[in-house]
Amino acid sequence: MYDGYWTPAAGVRNPHTEGFTDRTRFLQKLLKAIYDERAAQQFYRVMYDRAMTMFQKRSIQHAWNDEIKHERMLTHLYRSLTGSEAQVPIPGPPEIADFERSVEQALEDELAAAEHYREMYKMTTFREVRDLLLELTLDEMEHATRFTYIRAAMP
Template identity: 35%
Template sequence: MYYATPNSYNHLYRVYEGTYNQVSQAILEAIKGEAAAIDFYSRLVKEAPNARHKKDILHALEDEKVHLQQFIQLFTTLTGQQPTYQVVQTQYSSYKEGLERAYEDELEAYEDYRNAYLLTQNLAVRDVFFRAMTDEIEHAMRFGFLLSSLS
């Protein structure tokens, strides 16, 4: 027969509650990041110098839209609330600087999503972060290629 002491139960509850809060916060940060990326790439694509650049930026933009919807759905499912956030506009002064910023942002998002993926064993949460994580590294590779083609 197993007995749970009040202290062990409270400890397990605090661990779960702490993880839940971390995961919820990670999802909200992902929502903010995806919304900012959508705004950013919507502006950057208008400056693309050729069809190849436009195609790759649009590819990333469409993926970010999917990620945003998935993260919003996940947040709503986990918390029972709609997320509240403001879109922070990414600033850049030239197309090349925009590509550099996009490259760096994608690498940062990859790392953030990897860390969030490791926070939980919940497969639904992990699946959304895994999809976004793999897409972000692909976007970084595309932006790196576009940058190298400008030189």
């Protein structure tokens, strides 16, 4: 059963030399994605505390939990492709002026993340990696939908 983590199986093409249009660029985008997932976690932690309704809190908590899952999936992928740990800094605490603006920022960030994963998807022919990236893309689109509902329900 596919568990969202990719590990090259015996007999599979060598992920160090094949399967990517530009492996170096793919790894750069992968490191950026790990950083962005960490930043999103911190952003949602602050947003959650400022949310005013249970609907807002549930939606933010759902996205927050997914971002934690995404970071784990991506760091595992990086380790599988390189044999080393991803050297990614921990983002600083987010600046949130007001809740309404943070919802708009979250929506923009989720759409940008979906686009980022779509670009990465096109850079590889490994089915398992593409499956992982498709899952991430769909999760980010779901988050964008949730933030759209939050925004629409605000006065």
